[in-house]
Amino acid sequence: MDKPAEMFDRDFEWAELTRFAALPGPRATLGVVSGRRRQGKTFLLDAVTRASGGFMFTATETTDADALRQFGEALARYRGQPTPFRFTHWDEAVTELMRIADVGGPTVAVIDEFPFLAKASPSLPSIIQRALDPAAQHTNTPVRLLLCGSALSFMGKLLSGNAPLRGRAGLELVVPTLDFRLAAEFWQIDDPHTALLTNAIVGGTPAYRREFTQGDTPAGPDDFDAWVTRAVLNPARPLFREARYLLAEEPELHDTALYHSVLAAIAAGNAARGGIADYLGRKSTDLAHPLSVLQDVGMITHEADAFRRNRSAYRIAEPLVTFYHAVMRPAWGDLERPGRAPAVWQRAQSTFRSKVVGPHFEQICREWARWHASPDTHGGQATRVASGTVNDPTAKTSHEVDVAVHGETDNGRETLLAIGEAKWSDVMGVGHLERLRRIRTLLTARGSASGATRLHCYSGTGFTDELHHLAKDDRAIQLIDLPRLYDGE
Known part of the structure; x- marks a missing residue:
């Protein structure tokens, strides 16, 4: 299935969904799609459904009886039946849904906004679990059932702990926000x-x-x-x-x-x-x-x-x-x-x-350090990036570190590769570099850093000529401006 031309990025998500949709085998299979609101989950699932000729039902916040009526009407339209299905409970509805791939090949079935249905009928996850049990598979067709929802707390519990659907899913896809x-x-x-x-x-x-x-x-x-x-x-x-x-x-x-x-x-x-x-x-x-x-x-x-x-x-x-x-x-x-x-x-x-x-710029700098910066920038492969606080007993103060990059040594121990300061509105100069050197000295005394820990300056405004000169002669000093954040590594 070709990804729609109007779909931006989402190559990984599309590949996983289409792989799941075309899974060979006679048994019905379950997948779960979640993510924060407004990320394009419905757009993705609608595109997969259209491309594969599958069935998609979008639930609304309503009563159990009304939800069953809506589902029966939608399923009848998909099946080309002149009259709607009149289901009295979800056991009947799920059983009928599991039969829609009766032409032989795998068929996608999407239930979007699944938390609305589960709220109206709390037993629905257990009913789906029972329909997916090996004992019930002899009546099923190769349906590729996808449950989707934006209620992260509910969707996160759907496959966890002792939940009925725990261990039943062949796909657990989280659709993320686009990075910066x-x-x-x-x-x-x-x-x-x-x-x-x-x-x-x-x-x-x-x-x-x-x-x-x-x-x-x-x-x-x-x-x-x-x-x-x-x-x-x-x-x-x-x-x-x-x-x-x-x-x-x-x-x-x-x-x-x-x-x-x-x-x-x-x-x-x-x-x-x-x-x-x-x-x-x-x-x-x-x-x-x-x-x-x-x-x-x-x-x-x-x-x-x-x-x-x-x-x-x-x-x-x-x-x-x-x-x-x-x-x-x-x-x-x-x-x-x-x-x-x-x-x-x-x-x-x-x-x-x-x-x-200011705080958002700091977060962007941490994301860049974790996912976009090259190992050569940090002096090693980053495994953890966070902000932190370092106490300075001599000066009776504490220092905020906006970007702390950790990696691993050859023997598997964590090491501090770099520390950085992020300033959105300030032209950064030697004073900012000296502050980072002081923090590195404090961390070295505690055994958390070493002389090899690099010093990174992130600025949304720029750097002084003196700081540019120092960084040119010392690879341990890295200057990261906005063009580098967006295009460099």
């Missing part, structure tokens, strides 16, 4: 500075360019501010309320006010649980559940400190949510009135740079 390089290509933005600013707002979610902005992209650096006010801060455009809807669409998030408050605390720069608790005026222990739920639904990430495993940082996974809480939520009343967006955006410039672009 692919996102720039997808948005057709050639200027790295504009690409990163845009990515800091909309991230790598494909739907935000197609359905949500109808292809409206920043034409260049001079058009970026105008694009923000017309496409993101415009109350008539879909992106305006999208961050609010993302939480409302998650079935696990019942007290949305609490979850919005936790996200606001993280967007304000509070990465540790204690800082989030202080921001909200709550006890740290009170936040264990909401933080865990936000992590389960993929709204935040929980990352261990690069140097202290007992410390960690929470970060918002969706850039649009960070932008909403840092820039839009504090001025929501003004933004809802047409014509106020330019003034709000002008006032928010400092906040945007410090709370949105």
Whole structure:
């Protein structure tokens, strides 16, 4: 099956789906597809279904009886039957579904938004499991059943632990967001500075360019501010309320006010649980559940400190949510009135740079160091990249390391290949390099680094001539600017 010409990237996902769709053998087989909302899962599955002549049913949030009626009508249309199937329970529906590949070859059957069906009929996973049992396979045809959903907490549990479908799936595909390089290509933005600013707002979610902005992209650096006010801060455009809807669409998030408050605390720069608790005026222990739920639904990430495993940082996974809480939520009343967006955006410039672009730039630098930088840049193959904090007892202070690159020695032990500092708005100079040298000295004294640990400077603005001169003569000093982030290694 040829990938549709209008499908951007997704080569790996398409290859895996088409491989699964064409699996030989007489038995029915199960696959699970998941991923955050707006990533193009339905588009992928619809394309595979059309290319293979399969069946696709998209569930809605409704009652069990209505869902069965809709399913029966859809299946009858696919089978070319003049009257709908009248199923009284899902046992009958699943049994009939397993017979649709009666022409001999494998046939794809997709149930999209599967969590809606399982919510209305909690026994449905067990019914599917029973239909896939060896004892029931003699009545099945070679159906390639794909269950898809965006509720990450539900989909993650579908094949785990003692779940009925545990061990039954021949495919478990997670459709990711586009990384920052692919996102720039997808948005057709050639200027790295504009690409990163845009990515800091909309991230790598494909739907935000197609359905949500109808292809409206920043034409260049001079058009970026105008694009923000017309496409993101415009109350008539879909992106305006999208961050609010993302939480409302998650079935696990019942007290949305609490979850919005936790996200606001993280967007304000509070990465540790204690800082989030202080921001909200709550006890740290009170936040264990909401933080865990936000992590389960993929709204935040929980990352261990690069140097202290007992410390960690929470970060918002969706850039649009960070932008909403840092820039839009504090001025929501003004933004809802047409014509106020330019003034709000002008006032928010400092906040945007410090709370949105700065942290996002650091995250992009970590992604580059982990997935795009060559081993020659680090002096070895990167196996783990994180941020961290290093105490300086002599100066009675602590130092933040934005990018710490770990690798492995020949005997399998972890080693610190490089440490880096990321500055979005600053021209980096010798002072930044000396700070990194001081941190390397502290880590070497602790046995965590060595003289071979490289020093990386990441800047969105540039470097002084003196720093360029030092890096030219010393390969252990690496300067990474925006063109290198987007095109180099």
